[in-house]
Amino acid sequence: MEAQEMTRQMTNILNEWDPFSCGAGGYDPEIADVLQAVHDLDEPHNLAVRIQAIYEHSFEETLPYDACFLLAKSLLAVKGLGECTL
Numbered sequence: 001m002e003a004q005e006m007t008r009q010m011t012n013i014l015n016e017w018d019p020f021s022c023g024a025g026g027y028d029p030e031i032a033d034v035l036q037a038v039h040d041l042d043e044p045h046n047l048a049v050r051i052q053a054i055y056e057h058s059f060e061e062t063l064p065y066d067a068c069f070l071l072a073k074s075l076l077a078v079k080g081l082g083e084c085t086l
Helices: 003-017 028-040 044-059 065-082
Strands: none
Touching: 003 028, 003 065, 028 044, 028 065, 044 065
16 A cells, blocks of 8 residues: 555544544644654554544543544554555
């Protein structure tokens, strides 16, 4: 999978998640930060904690860890499809 397609799929997942009912396009800064975190991290727990922090910073409300963990696993699965394995 090309990097552009991987990013598009992850962006779609993040827009569909919509934890604060802002609608598609309402999370552009958070999505950019989460996409960077996905590239930096490979472990679902660490990514979930980072996702919580990103959204808490913007919305001043802590999202449930379990929801962030499931999201992290989905995003890392897409990332895994994009990695070349030889």
